[in-house]
Amino acid sequence: MQLDGIHHITCITADAPRNVDFYARLLGLRMVKKTVNFDAPDVYHLYYGDERGAPGSILTFFEFPDAAPGRAGAGMIHRLRWRVGSEDALSFWAERLAGEGVTLDGDGDDRALRFRDPEGLGLEFAVFPTGDEPLVAHADEIPPEHALLGFEGVRVYSALRERENELLTGAMGFTMTAPGEYAMQDGRRHATYIYDQPPSEVGLQGAGTVHHIAWCDRDDEHALWGDAIRLAGARPTPIIDRQYFLSIYFREPSGVLFELATPSPGFAIDEDPEHLGEALRLPPQHERLREHLEATLTPLVNPGAKVARS
Numbered sequence: 001m002q003l004d005g006i007h008h009i010t011c012i013t014a015d016a017p018r019n020v021d022f023y024a025r026l027l028g029l030r031m032v033k034k035t036v037n038f039d040a041p042d043v044y045h046l047y048y049g050d051e052r053g054a055p056g057s058i059l060t061f062f063e064f065p066d067a068a069p070g071r072a073g074a075g076m077i078h079r080l081r082w083r084v085g086s087e088d089a090l091s092f093w094a095e096r097l098a099g100e101g102v103t104l105d106g107d108g109d110d111r112a113l114r115f116r117d118p119e120g121l122g123l124e125f126a127v128f129p130t131g132d133e134p135l136v137a138h139a140d141e142i143p144p145e146h147a148l149l150g151f152e153g154v155r156v157y158s159a160l161r162e163r164e165n166e167l168l169t170g171a172m173g174f175t176m177t178a179p180g181e182y183a184m185q186d187g188r189r190h191a192t193y194i195y196d197q198p199p200s201e202v203g204l205q206g207a208g209t210v211h212h213i214a215w216c217d218r219d220d221e222h223a224l225w226g227d228a229i230r231l232a233g234a235r236p237t238p239i240i241d242r243q244y245f246l247s248i249y250f251r252e253p254s255g256v257l258f259e260l261a262t263p264s265p266g267f268a269i270d271e272d273p274e275h276l277g278e279a280l281r282l283p284p285q286h287e288r289l290r291e292h293l294e295a296t297l298t299p300l301v302n303p304g305a306k307v308a309r310s
Contacts, residue, residue, distance in 0.1 A: 001224055003173055005132075006151045007216035007245070007261040008047075008058035009080055009122060013066040016044050016205035016298055022117055023048045023059065025303040026100055028139030028147055029302065031277030032267050033246025034300065036293065037062050038242065040288045041189030044297060050135035053267035053276055055216040056150045056189045057135035062211060069120060073203020074157050077210035078196070079122035080113070083149040085134070086127060092146040093125050119208030128152045130190045141303060153183075153192030154213060157199065158254035167252055171206075171232035172215070189216070195254070214247070214259035222246055223264050230259075243283050244269060278305045 013019040032053035041046050041063055049057035072078035084090060085112050093113055094104065105114040110127035125148070135150035144152040158164065158187070168174040174182040180195040205211070208244045217225055222239065227249055234250040241247075245261040252258055280297070282290055 001173075001189050001221045003184060003215040003260075004187035004219065004263070005056050005184055005191040006153070007055040007214040007263070008049075008060055008210045008258070009077075009151065009154065009213050010060045011065050011293060012067055012070065012205070012209055012211055013061045013119060014045075014065055014069075015119070016046060016061075016063040016065075017048065017300055018118055019061055020065070020300050020302065022093065023061075025139075025141075026096070026102075028137055028142035029059065030128045030137040030304050031302050032058070032141075033244070033281060034279065034302070035151065035281045035283070036279050036286060036297075038283055038286070041053075041282075041289055042296070046302075047267065047277070048302075050137045050150065050175075052135075052273070054135050054150075055263050057137075057148075057260070059151075064207070067207040068204075070206025070209035071072065071120075071201060072122070072209055073201055074159060074198035076203045077154045077156050077163070077213060077256060079124055079155040080156060080210070081126065081152040081192070082146075083128045083130070083134075083152045084125050085145060085149060089146040090125060090127065092143070117208065117298075121208045121210070122155075126152070126156075132189050135293065137304070149187070150236075151191065153194065154210075155194045155196055155198055156254065156256055156301075157197070157203070158195045158256075160199055164253045166233050167229075167234060169229050171234075182213075191215075212249070212257035212259050214261040216263055217260045219262050219264050222248070222260065227261050258296045263270070275305075278302060 023029050029048035032049045033047035035045050037043050047060045102115050114124045136147045168182050177183050182193045184191040226236045227252050236248050236250040244267050248260045
């Protein structure tokens with residue numbers, strides 16, 4: 001069995017309109033799905049990604065309007081890392097972010113841009129040479145050569161090492177490239193998973209934090225992963241149908257919530273690929289709530305909608 005890099009990363013926001021403006025307008029990602037949290041249908045679940053909604057490009061957010069600001073701590077992902085194509089792309093993004101009042105984290109590294117979204121989520125853009133297919137969204141204000149190319153990986157706070165190594169390298173196919181640093185190198189997409197020493201403050205789940213990371217498995221192998229993860233000492237859930245993919249959840253030893261997600265059936269199963277993310281899509285079990293949800297969910301302006309581009 002083989003994993004094929006990152007499928008998606010899911011985070012928490014307390015402000016869906018501001019979230020859409022930041023990720024779909026400023027960063028130029030396409031909104032590929034506007035739906036609700038399947039387990040709490042009174043709140044949004046927003047998906048951003050490349051033009052096709054391909055695994056490896058997908059960033060999602062649960063909106064909890066009353067969520068207090070969170071803080072990454074031990075056992076939590078604290079930075080998402082995107083690929084860009086060149087040093088010129090980094091210069092473009094540095095200028096664009098500065099023009100929007102986004103302050104770069106000053107750590108003396110001119111090979112990467114590190115900053116935070118409006119709710120404090122740590123982000124990074126850097127040039128990571130790989131042979132992977134670029135996962136590009138089309139946005140009017142972003143030249144194609146400077147667009148984001150999909151995820152490279154994440155950085156995690158944890159003081160544990162040995163137990164995590166057993167799961168990552170023993171069951172999931174990562175290679176340890178340095179102490180505390182792991183790479184998924186043999187699948188269809190590369191990915192990195194890097195541990196940093198945690199801060200002294202206890203982490204708090206809330207707005208601006210990561211809920212979980214999903215790794216992309218293969219449709220015909222998905223059912224086999226539960227036993228493999230269980231043998232590695234984790235406690236996987238049964239397979240859960242998320243409409244756009246099948247999922248298995250478990251925690252790695254530091255506490256980060258992992259998901260294994262299939263590439264199929266994908267985000268075009270319930271709407272025209274040309275109009276992904278433009279209408280509220282509901283799973284069958286929540287369709288009966290449509291009138292209520294359309295009346296109570298905050299209206300969102302999708303800057304990538306075809307009607308907005310015309």
